[in-house]
Amino acid sequence: MAWVKLFRKPGNGLGKTYQPGSMLSLALTKGLLNEPGQNSCFLNSAVQVLWQLDIFRRSLRQLSTHFCLGDACIFCALKSIFSQFQQSRERALPSDTLRHALAETFKDEQRFQLGLMDDAAECFEHILERIHLHLVSDSAAEPCTSRSCITHQRFAMTLYEQFVCRSCGASSDPLPFTELVHYVSTTALCQQVERVLERMDRLRSDMFGELLQAANTIGDLRNCPSNCGQSIKIRRVLMNCPEIVTIGFVWDAEQSDLTEDVIRALGSHLNLSGLFYRVTDENAKRRDLHLVGMICYSSRHYLAFAYHSKSSKWVFFDDATVKEVGVQNRVLFRFLFFSTN
Numbered sequence: 001m002a003w004v005k006l007f008r009k010p011g012n013g014l015g016k017t018y019q020p021g022s023m024l025s026l027a028l029t030k031g032l033l034n035e036p037g038q039n040s041c042f043l044n045s046a047v048q049v050l051w052q053l054d055i056f057r058r059s060l061r062q063l064s065t066h067f068c069l070g071d072a073c074i075f076c077a078l079k080s081i082f083s084q085f086q087q088s089r090e091r092a093l094p095s096d097t098l099r100h101a102l103a104e105t106f107k108d109e110q111r112f113q114l115g116l117m118d119d120a121a122e123c124f125e126h127i128l129e130r131i132h133l134h135l136v137s138d139s140a141a142e143p144c145t146s147r148s149c150i151t152h153q154r155f156a157m158t159l160y161e162q163f164v165c166r167s168c169g170a171s172s173d174p175l176p177f178t179e180l181v182h183y184v185s186t187t188a189l190c191q192q193v194e195r196v197l198e199r200m201d202r203l204r205s206d207m208f209g210e211l212l213q214a215a216n217t218i219g220d221l222r223n224c225p226s227n228c229g230q231s232i233k234i235r236r237v238l239m240n241c242p243e244i245v246t247i248g249f250v251w252d253a254e255q256s257d258l259t260e261d262v263i264r265a266l267g268s269h270l271n272l273s274g275l276f277y278r279v280t281d282e283n284a285k286r287r288d289l290h291l292v293g294m295i296c297y298s299s300r301h302y303l304a305f306a307y308h309s310k311s312s313k314w315v316f317f318d319d320a321t322v323k324e325v326g327v328q329n330r331v332l333f334r335f336l337f338f339s340t341n
Contacts, residue, residue: 209274
């Protein structure tokens with residue numbers, strides 16, 4: 001795997017490590033502890049990105065009531081960490097409370113248990129899903145329309161998928177669903193990049209969404225609903241205007257030689273009209289989302305990058321270590337976060 005340059009700035013070195021009381025807010029300087037044997041990097045990276053997402057952080061702060069589950073209450077544990085981020089003067093904080101709440105919540109499934117390594121992507125999704133359950137009394141309602149549910153109000157993409165035959169005009173019934181993370185195969189993404197570069201000298205700066213859509217539908221063919229003999233691609237239509245869009249990359253293996261190709265495809269802006277076949281919400285058609293966070297994986301270890309809006313700087317989080325970005329790292333991108341903030 002090649003070494004990848006991430007947001008390199010003029011000058012050498014790994015960048016400045018911030019101290020409490022610097023020009024940035026105290027919250028930015030705090031890392032999260034990961035003592036030997038804890039294996040909490042997957043959780044720490046998810047928490048750091050959630051804290052740095054301005055829209056989510058402000059929304060969580062405004063919530064005061066929820067359905068509490070005591071020691072297994074992920075809502076309480078996350079609120080506690082966010083409060084310490086804001087008030088504590090320690091340079092690194094424990095994430096033990098949230099780790100214990102996760103372990104207690106998923107003990108029957110033997111997921112996220114103490115001392116065991118787990119997947120940051122699944123951890124992130126489960127945190128959002130549990131917050132939904134802590135906030136919504138009728139959790140069986142689908143889709144969730146509660147205005148107090150910051151999981152679905154901020155992250156959810158309300159979609160339907162359908163097959164329409166261009167030859168005979170037959171179509172399948174629309175299938176509605178909701179997703180918190182839009183997953184894309186990195187292999188399929190790189191294939192799309194190669195196809196584009198066969199007919200263009202370089203990628204357009206605004207085509208990241210188009211590449212993701214093409215990658216997400218590659219090889220996803222169905223027989224015509226009327227059996228006219230045609231094979232047709234799926235159409236995914238976005239019906240709402242999410243404030244935060246999360247892109248999840250699926251890698252074929254823990255080590256990959258596609259890293260540089262994925263970097264070449266990345267864009268710092270995401271147009272929702274490019275990401276989906278069609279967008280019905282007028283606000284979503286005009287919305288331009290900006291890359292504000294990343295969860296990455298390197299040598300069986302998770303780390304995070306987040307954009308700090310007040311300072312207009314990218315920051316690197318590796319458990320207790322917090323640095324302004326100016327580093328080289330060998331990483332696999334797992335999650336990208338796009339937001340209006």
